[in-house]
Amino acid sequence: MSAAGRSIVIPHLGRVEGHGGIFVKVVGGRVHEVNMDIFEGSRYYEALLKGKHFLDVQGVITRVCAICSAGHTVAALAALENALGIGSSPRVFKMRGLLTLGATIESHALHVFALALPDFLGFDSVIAMAEKYPREVTFALKLKQLGNRIQELIGGRAVHPVNTLVGGFGKLPRHRDLEEIRAALAAAQGPLAGFVELAASIEVPDFAARPTVFVALRPHEEGYRFRGSTLCTSRGEEFPVAEYRDVVREFTVEHSHAKHAALASGETYMVGSLARLALWGDRLVGQAREAFQRLFPRGVEENVLTNTWAQLVELVHCLERGQQVCEELLGLPEEEREMQDYRVRAGRGVGAIEVPRGTLIHEYSFDDDGIIESANVITPTAQNLANTERDLRAAVERLLASDVGSESILKLKLEMVARAYDPCISCSVHVTCL
Amino acid sequence: MLIVGLGNPLMGDDGVGHAVVERLCRLLPQHHGVRAEYGDTDALRLPALWHGEEEVWLVDAVCSGALPGTIHRLDHEALLAAPQRHHHAHRLSLPESLRWIALGVTEMASVRYRFWGIEVHEVAPGEGLSPPVAAAAEYVASEIADRLA
Numbered sequence: 001m002s003a004a005g006r007s008i009v010i011p012h013l014g015r016v017e018g019h020g021g022i023f024v025k026v027v028g029g030r031v032h033e034v035n036m037d038i039f040e041g042s043r044y045y046e047a048l049l050k051g052k053h054f055l056d057v058q059g060v061i062t063r064v065c066a067i068c069s070a071g072h073t074v075a076a077l078a079a080l081e082n083a084l085g086i087g088s089s090p091r092v093f094k095m096r097g098l099l100t101l102g103a104t105i106e107s108h109a110l111h112v113f114a115l116a117l118p119d120f121l122g123f124d125s126v127i128a129m130a131e132k133y134p135r136e137v138t139f140a141l142k143l144k145q146l147g148n149r150i151q152e153l154i155g156g157r158a159v160h161p162v163n164t165l166v167g168g169f170g171k172l173p174r175h176r177d178l179e180e181i182r183a184a185l186a187a188a189q190g191p192l193a194g195f196v197e198l199a200a201s202i203e204v205p206d207f208a209a210r211p212t213v214f215v216a217l218r219p220h221e222e223g224y225r226f227r228g229s230t231l232c233t234s235r236g237e238e239f240p241v242a243e244y245r246d247v248v249r250e251f252t253v254e255h256s257h258a259k260h261a262a263l264a265s266g267e268t269y270m271v272g273s274l275a276r277l278a279l280w281g282d283r284l285v286g287q288a289r290e291a292f293q294r295l296f297p298r299g300v301e302e303n304v305l306t307n308t309w310a311q312l313v314e315l316v317h318c319l320e321r322g323q324q325v326c327e328e329l330l331g332l333p334e335e336e337r338e339m340q341d342y343r344v345r346a347g348r349g350v351g352a353i354e355v356p357r358g359t360l361i362h363e364y365s366f367d368d369d370g371i372i373e374s375a376n377v378i379t380p381t382a383q384n385l386a387n388t389e390r391d392l393r394a395a396v397e398r399l400l401a402s403d404v405g406s407e408s409i410l411k412l413k414l415e416m417v418a419r420a421y422d423p424c425i426s427c428s429v430h431v432t433c434l
Numbered sequence: 435m436l437i438v439g440l441g442n443p444l445m446g447d448d449g450v451g452h453a454v455v456e457r458l459c460r461l462l463p464q465h466h467g468v469r470a471e472y473g474d475t476d477a478l479r480l481p482a483l484w485h486g487e488e489e490v491w492l493v494d495a496v497c498s499g500a501l502p503g504t505i506h507r508l509d510h511e512a513l514l515a516a517p518q519r520h521h522h523a524h525r526l527s528l529p530e531s532l533r534w535i536a537l538g539v540t541e542m543a544s545v546r547y548r549f550w551g552i553e554v555h556e557v558a559p560g561e562g563l564s565p566p567v568a569a570a571a572e573y574v575a576s577e578i579a580d581r582l583a
Contacts, residue, residue, distance in 0.1 A: 003537075048444070130537050137537055138538045141478070141534055141538030148479055149482070152482060217436075
């Protein structure tokens with residue numbers, strides 16, 4: 001190795017205007033620098049919202065991302081309704097919960113089966129995987145479509161919901177549609193159980209394992225849930241979401257277009273499925289509990305590469321929980337719409353929700369006329385970035401020490417670490433590269 | 435016939451697919467047997483928009499290094515054979531999405547695609563297209579309407 005050192009560059013994680021990717025600098029056999037950059041669009045959307053009416057927030061903020069649009073919607077509505085001092089009716093709360101489950105099914109199905117599993121099984125892509133696993137690849141797309149169908153039914157559209165409003169819903173689902181969704185969720189359980197067995201047969205490498213602080217919302221009720229009002233860490237701390245600015249410190253770094261985040265203590269942390277399982281996995285029931293025990297026989301370990309398996313456990317949970325929520329909604333009388341009256345007043349509100357990639361926080365303040373004065377969105381990917389760099393550093397050090405082989409193998413393994421976080425690299429755009 | 439415009443109208447030239455669909459909705463008479471839909475940014479949601487049409491025409495923003503506003507036209511075979519150019523941690527490319535749809539949604543396996551891509555100038559937060567991309571959107575909308583006339 002030269003005195004100037006060696007650079008390992010993976011430029012293809014980002015997609016817009018060429019920026020994004022992983023950069024590693026090794027000098028004298030030691031890892032000198034590890035940077036990861038992404039295009040993270042939510043910052044720009046905060047600026048777009050200033051001066052608009054709070055009723056316009058949803059139509060804009062859902063376009064931060066295609067696959068996270070439902071999560072942004074639910075988090076934004078929670079924040080806006082907190083600012084207005086209104087709560088959700090039981091039906092509205094359940095419907096938003098079902099919307100979140102649909103979004104999680106869609107997102108996890110895509111990541112687990114199309115983006116991560118090919119890495120573990122040694123395929124270039126989900127298409128290449130189809131030669132050996134045709135039924136699995138077909139089922140994965142159907143599972144993703146089921147997530148879309150749920151979002152379409154509740155949100156009014158498969159992407160960028162329009163039916164979700166401050167105070168309620170413009171249109172409520174018919175009972176026969178809920179029954180259809182409940183049946184589809186039940187029908188997916190069997191094939192998904194087969195995937196759990198397939199995953200259990202795969203050994204997950206530990207080259208990126210290192211001590212990690214996990215952060216997730218405390219579920220709002222007993223059970224494994226994706227909404228709550230306090231943030232918990234795996235060190236036993238707990239904070240009200242409304243005080244997130246005292247807990248989560250966002251900061252800029254020279255090498256990244258996205259903000260990074262750390263706890264007030266300066267420690268980096270991880271949010272997402274693995275964090276949720278680490279904190280609340282003991283609340284899982286039914287087949288999800290069985291899947292958790294099957295895939296994590298020694299409990300959750302501090303190894304981000306197992307995050308994909310945590311997502312698989314959550315997929316099983318979402319299928320079961322989705323059926324329960326449908327059942328609960330079917331127990332309510334069929335109505336056309338449900339909207340709560342409210343009075344516009346100045347206010348500030350924070351809303352948080354567990355989305356597929358982790359804790360998503362929205363904060364808005366508006367004046368007496370409802371005009372947005374400030375907006376702040378902290379995405380899970382931004383929270384995970386600093387931790388991702390620490391994991392990448394640990395991985396590079398171990399892989400170089402163990403003589404991993406060619407540089408292409410080293411790069412693939414580093415990509416696996418980044419991919420394990422399921423980073424949201426701005427799917428707010430769709431550009432085809434030719 | 436289903437026409438789908440992909441992209442995000444709040445991200446500058448990425449909204450060109452939407453812009454073409456918007457123009458087509460004005461140009462095409464209702465009784466044509468043609469639907470033009472906004473596809474947003476996830477091509478894997480195409481099955482949700484599909485109602486059994488034999489042909490699906492797609493319009494998307496393109497990045498190839500050509501001059502902004504350049505129009506790329508690909509037939510079915512060329513589009514599906516296009517290499518995976520987005521090695522992307524979060525989503526699949528359009529060709530790979532279409533190949534997966536053909537495998538996973540058997541009813542759509544025989545769908546024939548046609549693609550219009552418009553080279554972007556700037557993809558950044560904000561509404562409206564850059565002048566060369568707006569002109570290309572007008573041209574593509576007219577071209578599609580003429581083909582359907």
